[in-house]
Amino acid sequence: MRLKSFPGGLHPPDNKQFTAHKAIVDCPLPAELVIPLSQHIGAPADACVKVGDLVAKGEVVGQARGFVSVPVHASTSGAVVAVEPRPHPAGKPLPAVVIKPDGEDRWIDGLAGIPAEEQDDESLRDRIRAAGIVGLGGATFPTHVKLTPPGDKPIDTLILNGVECEPYLTADHRLMLENPERIVDGITILQRLLGVRRTLLGIEANKPDAIAVMTKACAGTSIEVVALAVKYPQGAEKQLILALIGKEVPSGGLPMDVGVVVQNVGTAAAVADAVRHGRPLVERIATVSGPAIANPQNLRVRIGTPLSHLVAVCGGAKGELAKIIMGGPMMGSAQLGLEAPVTRGTSGLLLFGPGQFPRAPEGPCIRCGRCVRACPAHILPTAIAACARLDRFDEAEGFDAMDCIECGCCTYTCPAAIPLVQAIRQAKAAILAKRRKG
Amino acid sequence: MESPLYLSSSPHAHSGVTTDRVMRDVIISLLPACAVAFYLFGWPALVTLLLCTLGCLATEALCRKGMGQALTLGDGSAAVTGILLAMNLPPSAPWWLSLLGSVVAIAIGKQVYGGLGHNPFNPALVARVVLLISFPVQMTSWTSPAPLGSGLDAVTSATPLGEMKTAVMLTGKLPEALSGGLGHYFTGQMAGSLGEVSALALLWGAAYLFWRKVLTWHIPVAYLGSVVLLGGAFWLIDPTRYPSPLFHLLTGGLILGAFYMATDMVTSPVTPQGMLIFGVGCGLVTVLIRLFGGYPEGVSFAILLMNAVTPLIDRFVRPKKFGLAPAAKGGPA
Numbered sequence: 175m176r177l178k179s180f181p182g183g184l185h186p187p188d189n190k191q192f193t194a195h196k197a198i199v200d201c202p203l204p205a206e207l208v209i210p211l212s213q214h215i216g217a218p219a220d221a222c223v224k225v226g227d228l229v230a231k232g233e234v235v236g237q238a239r240g241f242v243s244v245p246v247h248a249s250t251s252g253a254v255v256a257v258e259p260r261p262h263p264a265g266k267p268l269p270a271v272v273i274k275p276d277g278e279d280r281w282i283d284g285l286a287g288i289p290a291e292e293q294d295d296e297s298l299r300d301r302i303r304a305a306g307i308v309g310l311g312g313a314t315f316p317t318h319v320k321l322t323p324p325g326d327k328p329i330d331t332l333i334l335n336g337v338e339c340e341p342y343l344t345a346d347h348r349l350m351l352e353n354p355e356r357i358v359d360g361i362t363i364l365q366r367l368l369g370v371r372r373t374l375l376g377i378e379a380n381k382p383d384a385i386a387v388m389t390k391a392c393a394g395t396s397i398e399v400v401a402l403a404v405k406y407p408q409g410a411e412k413q414l415i416l417a418l419i420g421k422e423v424p425s426g427g428l429p430m431d432v433g434v435v436v437q438n439v440g441t442a443a444a445v446a447d448a449v450r451h452g453r454p455l456v457e458r459i460a461t462v463s464g465p466a467i468a469n470p471q472n473l474r475v476r477i478g479t480p481l482s483h484l485v486a487v488c489g490g491a492k493g494e495l496a497k498i499i500m501g502g503p504m505m506g507s508a509q510l511g512l513e514a515p516v517t518r519g520t521s522g523l524l525l526f527g528p529g530q531f532p533r534a535p536e537g538p539c540i541r542c543g544r545c546v547r548a549c550p551a552h553i554l555p556t557a558i559a560a561c562a563r564l565d566r567f568d569e570a571e572g573f574d575a576m577d578c579i580e581c582g583c584c585t586y587t588c589p590a591a592i593p594l595v596q597a598i599r600q601a602k603a604a605i606l607a608k609r610r611k612g
Numbered sequence: 613m614e615s616p617l618y619l620s621s622s623p624h625a626h627s628g629v630t631t632d633r634v635m636r637d638v639i640i641s642l643l644p645a646c647a648v649a650f651y652l653f654g655w656p657a658l659v660t661l662l663l664c665t666l667g668c669l670a671t672e673a674l675c676r677k678g679m680g681q682a683l684t685l686g687d688g689s690a691a692v693t694g695i696l697l698a699m700n701l702p703p704s705a706p707w708w709l710s711l712l713g714s715v716v717a718i719a720i721g722k723q724v725y726g727g728l729g730h731n732p733f734n735p736a737l738v739a740r741v742v743l744l745i746s747f748p749v750q751m752t753s754w755t756s757p758a759p760l761g762s763g764l765d766a767v768t769s770a771t772p773l774g775e776m777k778t779a780v781m782l783t784g785k786l787p788e789a790l791s792g793g794l795g796h797y798f799t800g801q802m803a804g805s806l807g808e809v810s811a812l813a814l815l816w817g818a819a820y821l822f823w824r825k826v827l828t829w830h831i832p833v834a835y836l837g838s839v840v841l842l843g844g845a846f847w848l849i850d851p852t853r854y855p856s857p858l859f860h861l862l863t864g865g866l867i868l869g870a871f872y873m874a875t876d877m878v879t880s881p882v883t884p885q886g887m888l889i890f891g892v893g894c895g896l897v898t899v900l901i902r903l904f905g906g907y908p909e910g911v912s913f914a915i916l917l918m919n920a921v922t923p924l925i926d927r928f929v930r931p932k933k934f935g936l937a938p939a940a941k942g943g944p945a
Contacts, residue, residue: 184627186625186627341625412934412935416934421937422934422935422936422937423935424935424936425933425934425935425936426935427935494616495616495617496616496617496618497617497618497624498617499622499624501622503622503623503624503625504622504623504624504625505622505623506622506624507621507622508617508618508619508620508621508622508624509617510617510619511617526624528616531618531624531625532626532628533626534626534630537630537631537687537728537729538727538728538729538730539729540631540634540689540728540729540877540878541729541877541878541879541880541882542634542877542882543828543877543881543882543883543884543887544629546882546883546884546931547828547884549931550934551933551934552931552932552933552934553931553933553934554882554883554930554931556882557882557926574933577933577934577935580622581623582622582623583623585623585626586623586625586626586627587627587629589629589630589631589633589634590630590631590729591626591630593621595621595622595623596620596621599621
């Protein structure tokens with residue numbers, strides 16, 4: 175049978191063999207936890223603790239500001255030793271609450287699960303928001319917002335994203351293998367809140383064990399597990415929707431425009447924890463891998479753990495480091511060092527040494543069309559990039575630059591090593607700036 | 613202290629497929645056809661191949677140096693042009709014809725536009741057409757194949773397409789002799805350009821290019837398909853005057869053109885849809901020139917004409933961007 179997929183995309187080597195078979199390990203407490211107040215798309219949280227305060231695990235240290243915002247919690251018990259800008263994965267220091275752990279890892283009193291069945295939708299959504307749950311696939315969009323669709327956009331389909339198409343990353347894979355019941359539990363809560371007719375869980379065919387485990391766990395429920403062809407970026411929201419139900423999210427639109435909400439499997443598990451146990455989102459699964467790490471692992475890690483601690487726990491770096499990536503190699507962000515902490519969006523940490531990232535010198539475009547064939551947005555990367563590099567942003571907009579999903583397929587496949595997606599990003603930024611000016 | 617860390621915006625990975633590798637693959641894919649040419653036409657073929665390749669490399673180096681720009685011999689594109697030019701010349705072309713062709717191809721066909729990636733026309737074809745128009749006698753002095761070790765001497769002979777053209781012009785009918793030779797044409801037992809004679813060897817090379825994902829099917833299939841359809845239509849109308857589609861496919865430079873010349877990335881459209889239009893255009897013009905034009909062969913002219921149209925095709929043929937599909941009716945089943 176031909177597996178479902180979407181047109182375009184490509185097949186980077188998945189390099190998941192380093193960690194795919196390794197069970198999730200609890201990452202020990204670091205000497206210091208740096209909890210950034212900006213951990214999601216939307217307004218950053220406001221600090222509500224001061225130096226010297228004692229906090230318990232799960233206690234709110236940053237209040238949400240605005241609807242598209244969630245609170246931030248202490249991820250262990252201890253003393254607040256600083257509230258100040260600290261290195262952040264985004265590249266510049268940003269406000270953070272620094273906690274010195276007391277080693278007890280004591281949860282805050284009064285956490286209790288609520289029987290979801292007896293709650294009304296509003297209090298369930300409040301609880302999900304209060305637990306600080308955001309999309310754990312990496313985009314960190316506050317989950318309660320997605321669960322509050324406007325009345326004129328009826329949602330009939332819930333899609334669970336278990337694709338994990340980025341090379342190296344195996345966090346979602348391991349979660350599906352080890353905690354299928356938590357995921358299914360979370361899905362039933364999401365189903366109820368959205369009132370959907372049907373629910374699909376998409377998993378790439380390179381994780382047959384996860385497909386088997388989730389199929390078993392979903393037996394007897396209304397959740398349908400679907401194996402998908404292995405192709406990057408299958409995990410991109412719009413591509414996933416097209417692959418699973420054959421609907422195209424309109425250009426410039428959102429999944430709800432076709433009656434769909436997409437949630438990552440890790441997010442579903444976090445929803446279950448929040449509702450059943452009252453636990454806020456203080457930890458996540460992250461894959462530490464890459465050719466320059468001694469012992470690649472999947473770690474259950476507290477939010478705020480410095481990246482250097484992850485490296486130490488995984489046996490340290492092998493030799494000199496030339497590149498540090500938070501997230502996957504296709505869409506992750508290069509890091510200035512290992513000082514930044516794990517945030518809710520940290521799906522992985524990849525280390526590379528010199529020579530493990532050969533860079534070809536940039537050459538002239540030979541018009542081979544590889545970028546055009548690979549582009550899942552069906553736009554012309556080479557034409558947009560050429561306009562952008564001449565500062566002709568109006569022309570770039572005419573070539574549909576704003577439809578770019580920044581998956582990086584064009585740059586990955588360009589034989590002339592032209593930084594296509596990077597140029598398109600510049601064009602998008604310039605176009606947005608112009609629109610704001612009006 | 614300067615950080616040894618390399619910062620960049622994603623993606624951080626690359627396929628490893630570089631321009632050099634693409635060009636190297638094209639050269640590798642042409643080797644079987646070169647070997648067959650050497651076998652069929654002997655040392656003159658090898659001399660022509662070497663003169664064209666070295667001539668193109670030397671011209672490229674001189675041009676770049678003269679313009680004060682970095683040498684680009686390493687990208688392999690000049691060598692590709694050289695081999696393709698040789699493939700488009702008679703096997704025993706005089707030495708000066710090969711060298712002149714090399715200079716025209718690289719200097720006028722490529723470097724005046726700014727080098728690799730910027731030339732609007734296929735450089736090897738520019739050279740071939742300039743030579744064909746300027747030196748028609750030398751460019752149409754064909755030799756019959758005389759395989760190595762067969763003890764034969766090279767004999768002057770017309771190409772099958774040439775024979776056809778002459779016969780049709782004189783008598784209005786196809787010559788009798790053409791009907792039996794299709795198998796021979798397929799393996800290369802006919803007079804013709806150095807690289808156009810053996811469809812078999814060229815297809816081997818093309819298969820390699822498909823396997824390496826250097827070629828996509830769009831241009832060759834559209835090109836050959838439209839030749840078969842249009843050529844076949846005329847053949848059905850009057851089989852005594854118009855040759856069969858198979859004859860079209862196996863003679864002249866059609867296979868070489870469809871897989872190696874029309875597919876030149878720089879001078880063909882970038883979108884799959886554009887490539888189909890481009891291929892169909894090549895096919896139609898080729899058949900029309902072959903059947904009704906003044907030249908027996910139309911491949912070079914057809915491809916150059918379509919090269920000229922490529923910017924227009926690229927301007928008007930865009931992929932349908934994601935998110936324009938009408939919403940599915942009735943929802944999912």
